[in-house]
Amino acid sequence: MADLELAARIKSALAAVEIPGGGDLAGYGGLSEIIVTPSAVAFAIAVAPGMEAAFGPAREQAQQAAQTVAGTRKVMVSLTAGKPPAGPKFSHGSPVPAGKTAVPGIKRIIAVGSGKGGVGKSTVAVNIALALAAEGLKIGMLDADLYGPSIPKLLGIEGRPAIREDGIFTPHEAFGIKAMSIGSMLNPDQAVVWRGPMATSALRQLLRETDWGDIDVLVIDLPPGTGDIHISLFQQAEVDGVVIVSTPQQLALIDAKKAIDMLHRLNVPLFGLVENMSYFIAPDTGTRYDIFGSGGAEAAAADLGLRFLGAVPLVMSIREGSDAGLPPMVSQPDGPEAQAFRAIARTILANDPARQRSPEFSKS
Numbered sequence: 320m321a322d323l324e325l326a327a328r329i330k331s332a333l334a335a336v337e338i339p340g341g342g343d344l345a346g347y348g349g350l351s352e353i354i355v356t357p358s359a360v361a362f363a364i365a366v367a368p369g370m371e372a373a374f375g376p377a378r379e380q381a382q383q384a385a386q387t388v389a390g391t392r393k394v395m396v397s398l399t400a401g402k403p404p405a406g407p408k409f410s411h412g413s414p415v416p417a418g419k420t421a422v423p424g425i426k427r428i429i430a431v432g433s434g435k436g437g438v439g440k441s442t443v444a445v446n447i448a449l450a451l452a453a454e455g456l457k458i459g460m461l462d463a464d465l466y467g468p469s470i471p472k473l474l475g476i477e478g479r480p481a482i483r484e485d486g487i488f489t490p491h492e493a494f495g496i497k498a499m500s501i502g503s504m505l506n507p508d509q510a511v512v513w514r515g516p517m518a519t520s521a522l523r524q525l526l527r528e529t530d531w532g533d534i535d536v537l538v539i540d541l542p543p544g545t546g547d548i549h550i551s552l553f554q555q556a557e558v559d560g561v562v563i564v565s566t567p568q569q570l571a572l573i574d575a576k577k578a579i580d581m582l583h584r585l586n587v588p589l590f591g592l593v594e595n596m597s598y599f600i601a602p603d604t605g606t607r608y609d610i611f612g613s614g615g616a617e618a619a620a621a622d623l624g625l626r627f628l629g630a631v632p633l634v635m636s637i638r639e640g641s642d643a644g645l646p647p648m649v650s651q652p653d654g655p656e657a658q659a660f661r662a663i664a665r666t667i668l669a670n671d672p673a674r675q676r677s678p679e680f681s682k683s
């Protein structure tokens with residue numbers, strides 16, 4: 320069945336779902352677009368703040384109704400509290416604060432963000448994850464960069480994650496770490512627009528409806544900048560700290576400042592700053608060239624009140640290896656690039672305030 324036809328049939332099925340205040344879900348102004356991918360169907364129901372509990376049964380019925388039509392595709396339906404949808408006003412229901420809840424099986428979460436795109440955030444996130452694994456920790460990786468997912472390519476992952484009978488995802492495994500990415504759910508050429516509520520809903524389900532097993536650290540690759548995904552993640556899960564990636568150029572640092580300001584406002588701890596594409600190592604002689612001058616990132620980190628976590632060189636092998644699904648931590652685990660990532664991972668572990676609180680997180 321064509322995707323559009325399936326979406327239309329699901330919408331018709333939603334006409335049987337009654338919503339609080341009267342009317343049916345198909346005609347409800349808060350129903351998002353119904354996104355159909357080869358393995359999943361996703362839509363969101365936006366409700367006025369405080370109405371989440373009242374809409375719970377409607378969400379469940381919607382899930383069942385959609386699943387009946389969607390066959391083997393996994394159906395993801397979420398409730399998002401936000402702008403009250405156009406339509407009838409509701410007066411009952413008390414505010415239900417979302418609250419942060421632990422993700423089953425996951426001890427710690429480290430998120431990797433950046434002020435702007437293209438600074439190498441995903442590359443750094445993957446290699447930090449692998450470097451933490453090399454320290455003996457059990458690592459999961461979640462690609463939350465829903466608008467430009469690159470983890471499948473970086474880790475050489477192909478195909479879609481398996482789905483258990485109860486609808487829970489089984490994560491991919493690559494180089495000893497578990498990984499989930501919205502990228503695995505999409506066709507490479509498919510231009511899917513993950514609108515706000517849809518994206519936050521997909522993230523919640525990738526995070527919480529995946530059988531992570533027993534994970535010491537989940538590394539989350541955030542989208543660049545600041546937006547709904549960040550706010551949704553930081554509101555729903557206890558993130559132990561964020562690593563900000565920046566290139567040496569001043570502009571990127573100014574953008575990084577905006578991201579840092581947002582994290583402060585959301586009360587999310589920061590691990591510090593990684594400077595990527597920081598210096599150049601000549602492939603023939605191994606000589607290091609500080610092409611942007613040296614010390615800029617340390618000074619910038621200090622200005623921003625951040626710890627400087629380390630610098631990663633600009634080297635062709637990082638780009639080539641990443642494009643081939645072979646990160647430097649795997650292709651040359653003792654090379655200078657891998658050493659840079661190991662040093663950053665160790666600095667993160669050494670400065671994780673939670674290590675003092677949590678004795679089981681002490682392998683490093």
Ligand SMILES: Nc1ncnc2c1ncn2[C@@H]1O[C@H](COP(=O)(O)OP(=O)(O)OP(=O)(O)O)[C@@H](O)[C@H]1O
Binds near residue numbers: 441464469595637639
């Ligand atoms: N240290 C490096 N040396 C050489 N190339 C690098 C380095 N870091 C990243 N790259 C290359 O730069 C490009 C962008 O990297 P990456 O996708 O990790 O950036 P990003 O900040 O996650 O981007 P996006 O915002 O699109 O998610 C990729 O081609 C990657 O291989």
